[in-house]
Amino acid sequence: MFGRKKPLRAVDDVSFAIGQAESVALVGPSGCGKSTLARMIVGLDNASKGDMVLAGRAYNGANLPNALRRDVSLVFQDPFGSFDPHLTIEQSLGEPLRLEKLVSPAQRSARLHQAVDAVGLDPQMLQRHPHEFSGGQRQRLAIARALVTRPRLVVLDEPVSALDMSVRADVLALLAQLQADFGLTYLIISHDLDMVRAIADRVLVMEAGQIVEIGEPNQLFASPLHELTRKLVEARLPDLV
Known part of the structure; x- marks a missing residue:
């Protein structure tokens, strides 16, 4: 009862690669380690074991070499909380530079x-200042901020979950167009399988810190092999008719 708790491994022996101009989605339930993994990749958290490798350079999180920091950008989930209300959009977008x-x-x-x-x-x-923009416009501006350093990899943490349904399609179409125009590589963190199906080339399913299934969206969601993947597919809202 009073013994020491077993340490929690938020990310446990995860290994995968992302090719240039590929769009990879990482899906799974809340608390499975998706956002922790994303934070390590962009250099905000440290991995206690193992490395990430970008452009042939290894790092374990916050020691991401300065020469490579411009090559990784993060788009946060909340378009309302990701901007300092006291700064103009020019000041906010210019910070990564x-x-x-x-x-x-x-x-x-x-x-x-x-x-x-x-x-x-x-x-x-x-x-102008952030409060003068709608949620969809703010998310577009957050994506613009991620682009100013001309990164190799853009990590998108639930990029449309905080947006109204009416603007989600516009933002997804924008992401697809930007990838085509600039050859961007995406790692998309999400639990929205419909969004993943629309934009991802490959899907990684995560449970309790581990990757439990990998595949192309259509194949993975049509014939899931792992129990978690089946549950995620079954939990999707039915299409409206």
Whole structure:
């Protein structure tokens, strides 16, 4: 009763690779370790064992080399909480460019304009504050912020779960277009199988910190092998007729 609790392994012996311009989805129930794994990949948390490898360089989390930090971007789940309300959009979107010491003011301005234009918004919006935008616009701006360093890998943590159904399709179409235009590589954290089916090339199913099944979306959801995958498929809302 009063003994020591067994340590919890949030991520346990997980191993996978993502190819250039591939879109990989990581799905599973809440608390299975998806977000912990994402935070380690982008350098926010440390792995107690093992390494991540990006462009041939190994790291275990927060020791992600400065030279590679610009190559990994994270889009947070909450479009309302991911911006400092006191900063203009220009200031918020420009923060990642601190990783690039040689970017001149003119180049910085051009990068910001290009990123905002790429997500279908007007660069004149850069002078406004976050509260002046809808949830869908804020998520587009969060994606723009992730693009300003021209990353190799973009990690998207539940990128549409906080959005109204009416704008989810627009954001997913935008992600697909950006991947086609810029050759982006995506790791998408989600529990939304419909979203995953629409955008992912490959799906990893996670349970209790471990990858328990891997496959292409159509094959995986049509003929799931693992019990958790079957439960996730069965829990989907039926299509409206």
